[in-house]
Amino acid sequence: ILNVEQSPQSLHVQEGDSTNFTCSFPSSNFYALHWYRWETAKSPEALFVMTLNGDEKKKGRISATLNTKEGYSYLYIKGSQPEDSATYLCAFQPPPDFGGGTRLMVKP
Amino acid sequence: ETGVTQTPRHLVMGMTNKKSLKCEQHLGHNAMYWYKQSAKKPLELMFVYNFKEQTENNSVPSRFSPECPNSSHLFLHLHTLQPEDSALYLCASSPSGDNYGYTFGSGTRLTVV
Numbered sequence: 001i002l003n004v005e006q007s008p009q010s011l012h013v014q015e016g017d018s019t020n021f022t023c024s025f026p027s028s029n030f031y032a033l034h035w036y037r038w039e040t041a042k043s044p045e046a047l048f049v050m051t052l053n054g055d056e057k058k059k060g061r062i063s064a065t066l067n068t069k070e071g072y073s074y075l076y077i078k079g080s081q082p083e084d085s086a087t088y089l090c091a092f093q094p095p096p097d098f099g100g101g102t103r104l105m106v107k108p
Numbered sequence: 109e110t111g112v113t114q115t116p117r118h119l120v121m122g123m124t125n126k127k128s129l130k131c132e133q134h135l136g137h138n139a140m141y142w143y144k145q146s147a148k149k150p151l152e153l154m155f156v157y158n159f160k161e162q163t164e165n166n167s168v169p170s171r172f173s174p175e176c177p178n179s180s181h182l183f184l185h186l187h188t189l190q191p192e193d194s195a196l197y198l199c200a201s202s203p204s205g206d207n208y209g210y211t212f213g214s215g216t217r218l219t220v221v
Contacts, residue, residue: 004150032207043110044198046209089151098143098151 004092006099013080014107020076021102023090027071034091035064035075038101044089047075080106111135114199114213122221123189129216131182131199137211138204140182142174145215146195157182158204189220 005024013019025033032051038044048057053068061078077084087101112133121127131140142154156164157176171193173185182199196217200210 034209036209036212043112043212043214044200044210045110046211049207049209051207091151096153098153100150 004090004097004099006088006090006102008102009100010103010105012105012107015081017080017106018076018078019080019104020074021088021104023073023075023092023099025071025073025090025092025097025099027069029094030068030071030092032093032096033066033068033073034093034096035073036089036091037086038089039086047088075102077104080104082106082108110211110213112199112201112211112213114197114216116216117214118217118219120219120221121186121189123191125189126185126187128186129184129197129199129218131184131201131213133180133201133211133213135201135211136203137201138179139202140176140179141200141202141210142182142184143198143200144195145198146192151198155184186218189218191220194219 007022034049035047036044037047048064050066055066057064063076066073085106087103089101091098115130138159140157143151145151153166154168155174160176171188175183196215198215199213202208202210
């Protein structure tokens with residue numbers, strides 16, 4: 001049983017579009033929620049670690065929100081660029097469990 | 109380079125072979141992890157070590173045997189694997205505790221023939 005679900009599985013957008021995707025996780029026994037960015041042929045790279053309900057984090061054009069009571073987190077990308085093309089993973093702790101990822105493709 | 113180095117990058121082995129994957133980090137992290145990614149599946153946690161002690165074994169078959177001689181090095185010893193064990197094996201490290209992101213290596217692409 002997959003405890004962490006991400007949607008959509010894949011997403012194609014045009015350069016300049018803003019986009020968002022979802023990570024759903026169990027709302028009980030929560031410690032932390034991670035977001036990672038994984039480009040092809042590279043290592044997954046940590047974007048955010050979120051621990052408090054209502055947390056909002058931002059890194060450049062990428063931001064994330066957290067709702068631990070209802071068990072979801074959103075990742076937003078403003079003004080997508082081709083270099084944003086990657087798979088975005090979320091992970092729920094404990095133990096951590098990873099979701100299947102959202103594969104984002106940004107067309108120039 | 110992320111600071112977590114995995115060798116080899118690619119490995120092809122027969123079902124009767126014995127091989128080892130190596131992971132090394134000099135980031136001062138005290139927790140190290142092995143993950144497996146099979147095609148079209150999420151990352152699966154295999155083993156967790158905290159301060160050289162194994163704290164999690166996620167029901168991994170005994171043909172995978174981890175070893176953590178110190179906080180900087182982690183090995184995954186492989187023997188009598190099956191073709192379905194072909195996957196990308198990722199090592200990661202983090203400071204101890206639940207609130208830190210992981211630093212991943214580039215992975216070892218394993219093919220069992």
